[in-house]
Structure formats: C-alpha cells, structure tokens
Amino acid sequence: MSARLAEDSSMTTTLLLAQACNNRWSNHRLLTACATLPAAALHAAQPAAFFGSLWALLAHLLDVDRFYLDALQDQPRAYRDEDWPDLATLTAAQAASDQRLIALCRTLDAEQLTQLITLPRATGPVREQRLRTLQHLFVHQLHHRGQAHALLLASGVAPPQLDEFFLTQDEPLRRAELQVLGIDEGALWGTTL
Template sequence: MPADIVQTYRAFAYNNAWANYRLLGACQNLSQAEFEAVRAGFFPSLQRTLNHILIIDRFYVDALEGGWLGPKAWENEVPCTNIADLRIEQSAVDRRLIDVCEALTAGSLGEAVRVNRNTRVQTERRDRLLMHLFQHQIHHRGQAHAMLAETAVKPPQLDEFFAIEEAHLRAAEFSELGWTEQTVWKP
C-alpha cells in the first residue's frame, strides 16, 4: 500500500535527520582546521555551510511550531564552532522537525504558517514551507558533501535511506537514532 501524503512528509523528516547524522558523523573525522578550511561553495567552508543548515532549520522549524524567532536565528552565523557541538544542535532541531511532521494531519498540511521576517510577516502553507525546508537541506548538504570529498574523509552515502542494500547497517544507524523501520513507516 502506498504511503499517504502525511506519511511522506514524516519520512522526509526522518530521512533528513538520518542524512545529517551520516554527514556530521563523517565530519567528526576532520580536524578543526579541516572543518574550518576555505573551500568552494556558497558558504566557503564545511563549518559555515553546516551551520547555515542549522540556522535555517531553526528559523523554519520555529515558525512551523508557531514560534516567533524570526531573523534572530541568523544573528550568529556560526553558532557551533566545532563539529561535536554542531552534531548535538542539529540532532535537536532534526528531532523537533520530526515532531512537527509526526503531528501533521491531512488537514493541517494546507494550514497557514506565519513566518517572522522582522519587517513583515510571511504567510505560507505548511506543506509548501516543509517542501522548501527539505529542498534547502538537500541543496546545502550536497554542497557540504562535495566539500568533504576534497578531504581524506570519504563522504557518506546520503541518498540510500529507502533503498540501502545493507539492511543491517540501516537498522544499526536507526537504532542509534532511536528509531526502527516501523517508526518511520508505521503500518
């Protein structure tokens, strides 16, 4: 039986958290200098690119939760100077996004979300805001993945969440994240 649209958004949230877990886990093998090193990308280092993902996740997840954080989210462009702190903070916002998606209903997908832009309030449909957020995460994780390829650390596979052949590997990673296949796919 195919997943319904609500389940699809939930799966996207879990996939996002898993991809961050894998990418940040690989980045833990970098030295601080390698993490901060200038590289080709819109945000010119792994440190700045991965912090940008965190900042924007905090901004939009807060809005999805009904909060009013707004542009205060990016007052500090590098809130996590090292990978260990970044991994903790990204995991926390990933958990919040999963909770937002777990609370979705077919009716709530079309509801308006108010986004504090400081000088104005943007109103956006919840489903469209979620799609924008997921696309933003994928876009910048791809940049970080390419930057990581410039180092001695092998970039992890990020696009095999649903199709990874090593089911035992996926099960082990899900277990570390506190999930199972059933958590993600619910019967």
C-alpha cells in the same frame, strides 16, 4: 472526510515523517564524517563552498532548520546566524533540531498541513502554507547537504552515502544507524522489511 482524502492525507503525513527521519539519518552520517576532519579543515576557506567553508555551510543548515521549525510550530522569529563554538555542540543542536522535526511531522494532520504560517523576512512577514514550507525545508536540506558532501571529498574525507534510506534493498546498509537513532522502519512504513 472521504475515504480517498483520508488515505491521501495519511500517505502525505507518512511521507513527510519519512523525509524527517531521512533528514535525521543523513545529518547523522554527514556530521559523523565531518568529525573525522581537524577543526582547521572544517573552518578552512574553500573557493567552491557556499558561505566560504564547510563549517559555515553546516552552521547555515542548522540555523535555517531552526528558523523554519520555529515558524512551522507557530513561533516565528527573525532568522539569525548562531555562533556555534565547536562541532560537538553543533552536532548536538542538529540532532535536537532533527528530533524536533520528526516530532512535528508525527503530529501533523491534513488540516494543519493546509494552514498558513508566518515567515518573518527582512521585507516583512509573509504567509506560506505549512505543507509547502515543509517541502521547501526538505529541499533546502538536500541542496546544502549535497554541497557539504562535495566539500568533504575536497577535504580528503570519503563522503558518506546519503541515498540509502528509502529502498528496501538498502536496509542492511542503514540498519545499525537507524537503531542507534531510534528510527523504527516497521513503525514508519507500517510494514516489516
């Protein structure tokens, strides 16, 4: 492998790991804010809500994460909606899923990123590149977290900032949470902030 290709591969895996860590942090902030809502408000029908309510949207996010993670780890299975009993259970499952994504991104190499994986679909299995599937998963998460952000606001809860992860200037705003989550920015970026 050329030095340039190795450098590009290293940068790609670093960025994927950063996205996975950002996902963990964003979900932590979002679900912490959701925990301030009564269960009735989480489950309340909202006309602007994808899937009908904030609760259904949060469940969808987690269910899709788990579907793609299974496929990304070469254990494809059909998509299924889980019946999450309460926010505490969903939050714990989301944290486990987020940690699983971080662990996956920590171990990926250039060859694995170009490999094809199987995604079971209702019309039959399809093959997709692992890197493109990961990028799709990150966009899916961002897309629906943005909707959840708006639904929190509509429910009367100040939604958390979800864009304070990457810039050095925002480090003081995330420091305590990243410590709680076990995310070491120095190790992630290979630098000291």
